[in-house]
Amino acid sequence: MSAADRTERPAWHPAWLPEAAFGPLGARRVLVAPGPDAGPVGRTVVDELRAATAQHGGTLTVLDPPAAPSPADVRAHDLVLVVGPADAPAGPEAFDHRREDGTTVVVAGGPAGLLYGMHAVVRDGERAFGADHGPRHHRPVAPVRMLDHWDNVDVHPVMGQVERGYAGGSLFYADGRVRDDLTRVGAYARLLGSIGVNAVALNNVNVHATEARLLTDGLGDVARLAAAFRPHGVRAYLSVSFASPMTLGGLPTADPLDADVQRWWAQAADRVWAAVPDFGGFLVKADSEGQPGPFAYGRDHADGANLLARAVAPHGGTVFWRAFVYDHHQDWRDRRTDRARAAHDHFTPLDGRFDANVVLQVKHGPLDFQTREPVSPVLASMPRTRVAVELQVTQEYTGQQQHVCYLGPWWSEILRFGLAEDGTRTVAQIVSGLPGSPASGPPDADPLPAAGVVAVSNVGDDVFWTGHPLAQANLYAFGRLAWDPDADPVALLDEWVDLTFPGADPRVRATLHALMDDSWRTYEAYTAPLGVGFMVDPLRGHYGPNVDGYEYSRWGTYHFADRDGIGVDRTRATGTGFTGQYPAPWRDLYEDVATCPDELLLFFHHVPWEHRLHSGTTVVQHVYDSRADAVDVVERLRQHWADAADVFPADWHARVGERLDEQLRSAVEWRDQVRTYVYRKSGVPDAQGRPIY
Ligand code: GCU
Numbered sequence: 001m002s003a004a005d006r007t008e009r010p011a012w013h014p015a016w017l018p019e020a021a022f023g024p025l026g027a028r029r030v031l032v033a034p035g036p037d038a039g040p041v042g043r044t045v046v047d048e049l050r051a052a053t054a055q056h057g058g059t060l061t062v063l064d065p066p067a068a069p070s071p072a073d074v075r076a077h078d079l080v081l082v083v084g085p086a087d088a089p090a091g092p093e094a095f096d097h098r099r100e101d102g103t104t105v106v107v108a109g110g111p112a113g114l115l116y117g118m119h120a121v122v123r124d125g126e127r128a129f130g131a132d133h134g135p136r137h138h139r140p141v142a143p144v145r146m147l148d149h150w151d152n153v154d155v156h157p158v159m160g161q162v163e164r165g166y167a168g169g170s171l172f173y174a175d176g177r178v179r180d181d182l183t184r185v186g187a188y189a190r191l192l193g194s195i196g197v198n199a200v201a202l203n204n205v206n207v208h209a210t211e212a213r214l215l216t217d218g219l220g221d222v223a224r225l226a227a228a229f230r231p232h233g234v235r236a237y238l239s240v241s242f243a244s245p246m247t248l249g250g251l252p253t254a255d256p257l258d259a260d261v262q263r264w265w266a267q268a269a270d271r272v273w274a275a276v277p278d279f280g281g282f283l284v285k286a287d288s289e290g291q292p293g294p295f296a297y298g299r300d301h302a303d304g305a306n307l308l309a310r311a312v313a314p315h316g317g318t319v320f321w322r323a324f325v326y327d328h329h330q331d332w333r334d335r336r337t338d339r340a341r342a343a344h345d346h347f348t349p350l351d352g353r354f355d356a357n358v359v360l361q362v363k364h365g366p367l368d369f370q371t372r373e374p375v376s377p378v379l380a381s382m383p384r385t386r387v388a389v390e391l392q393v394t395q396e397y398t399g400q401q402q403h404v405c406y407l408g409p410w411w412s413e414i415l416r417f418g419l420a421e422d423g424t425r426t427v428a429q430i431v432s433g434l435p436g437s438p439a440s441g442p443p444d445a446d447p448l449p450a451a452g453v454v455a456v457s458n459v460g461d462d463v464f465w466t467g468h469p470l471a472q473a474n475l476y477a478f479g480r481l482a483w484d485p486d487a488d489p490v491a492l493l494d495e496w497v498d499l500t501f502p503g504a505d506p507r508v509r510a511t512l513h514a515l516m517d518d519s520w521r522t523y524e525a526y527t528a529p530l531g532v533g534f535m536v537d538p539l540r541g542h543y544g545p546n547v548d549g550y551e552y553s554r555w556g557t558y559h560f561a562d563r564d565g566i567g568v569d570r571t572r573a574t575g576t577g578f579t580g581q582y583p584a585p586w587r588d589l590y591e592d593v594a595t596c597p598d599e600l601l602l603f604f605h606h607v608p609w610e611h612r613l614h615s616g617t618t619v620v621q622h623v624y625d626s627r628a629d630a631v632d633v634v635e636r637l638r639q640h641w642a643d644a645a646d647v648f649p650a651d652w653h654a655r656v657g658e659r660l661d662e663q664l665r666s667a668v669e670w671r672d673q674v675r676t677y678v679y680r681k682s683g684v685p686d687a688q689g690r691p692i693y
Helices: 019-026 039-056 071-075 111-129 183-194 209-215 219-232 259-275 301-315 339-350 408-415 427-432 469-483 489-500 506-516 519-526 586-591 598-604 619-643 650-682
Strands: 029-033 059-062 079-083 095-100 103-108 133-138 144-148 151-156 160-162 199-201 235-239 281-284 318-322 358-363 386-392 418-420 452-456
Touching (some): 019 111, 019 489, 039 059, 039 111, 039 183, 071 103, 095 111, 103 111, 111 489, 183 219, 183 469, 209 235, 219 235, 219 259, 259 301, 281 301, 301 339, 301 358, 339 358, 386 427, 469 489, 506 619, 519 650, 586 598, 619 650
Parallel strands (some): 079 103, 144 199, 144 452, 281 318
């Protein structure tokens, strides 16, 4: 048995950072100058380079004490990574990258930029050491790139340990407490650092009793978790309960205007930052789905958010306040109340009232992370507020990590959607504080408010991190798109494949593209049609079809199908008026059934079953055809995967294969239920005469 065979394999998959991915870099002569303020992140870079060069036969020179390398030093090396000489790029996360006289040079604005620059070299592989090129500038578009964990410390009786988690238990918590061994949390933090994620919320936005105590008795453990993330440039945040002054502090009220409540929060914040000096701040779900909030005291969300913001401000902290506020006790008979309107109705009157260290965190769509929704108009309606867009990497409504559903193309559409300024200012620009066009930018003295991109994480203690191994690509793509929203999501798949399977047979890449490139559209094609949303099974945690599952419920998510037609009339002319929350041109484009895009038709309009789509077919025939086609696609993909058994590691092949079997079973169920439902309601037969039950 060789030494390598005897080495114990870690209990988790290396994801996109296997040792072999560091081969091209590790075989070089590398010089690193992490600068006088290298700190833990600079040390991580040195450690990574030391391990890679030791493993792959290169050499490492560390300039310590810090000094700028001399030209002779530079020429003697293949790769030079330095922080901060005079021409360094602005911002600690930025880096420039050039190839000059056969040396690859990365110049970073700070230790985080050095880390990101090093990983850019890893991603480029041998290409990083190819032809000379001039400086390329890299800086993140969004200042905040955050993952929210919906992890509970205790196993919740309904939601389990990770709410909407599809990859096993929590990485952070086990047996009702923070794990003793945080080695794997460190490995996770390393993955996040490599894709530029710089913030993480450690617990569920629904803050239950045990989790609330992280803010007080649990601070020692929070400090341990923060320490696992720190070396990778990731700051820790906590979800907190608005009722904490009562439940933890014993006060009779949590009223944001009460002086004792204000004092309690200020002291709580003092204790947090004493334990974790670089703590990020708080995340709050208030007055939403049963969570406590300022409404109980007749106060609004600006009062609530500013209460916490003032407590954390002396420490440089930020409050992420969620805009996911709606009536979850709606009467289904009430056709005028529209959940899609709720966030805009609640929050836009408050624009300008939030303190500068409040970020309003807005779900990307007006409903709830559906497979297809329009972009939330709230993102364009609060020009004097810092807004972040919230995505869902965990696949609650997109196949629950049982189905292949690569979400990069969906997030790319969202981030690049021209929502404001007549369609010229994208969501990515709005959340990053960038003007739509240079001409429309603010005077220099008055910067646009900036926040960033947030997402609900999809990892757990599963050996592959994400249950479905291909869901690793969603985590990867989230980080990369948050850094660069203009990146091509299909090209990001190439990056992910090359890192995950370095030097693999070209069939690996081809097979994964075949499975993943269009997988989101395939998933859409067998689930709820034309943007109508939901139709998922409430009794199975939103998995699988149940067309009327939410139809007569209190949750405000209806499709209103009857014998004549289907869809939600959200027009100003005859419906809920939701279209009026959009700026031009969207308010009119969505209002008119003639210009509303097919894929959102039933989100905005109630139409007859035989309404003709822009595609030329009718709604009912579209349902019949697209479902049948999508199931055919899944069948072919399953075969494709079976044929590629020889080029994938056996554990990958087996796990993905099991999931594809389930995806096919579920897609058939979706197809048959939705088609049969549509036939039974409409009485219109399938022109192709395929079976309906
Ligand atoms: C969805 C999800 C919940 C979650 C909520 C939220 O409704 O099903 O589990 O708590 O979103 O975003 O807060």
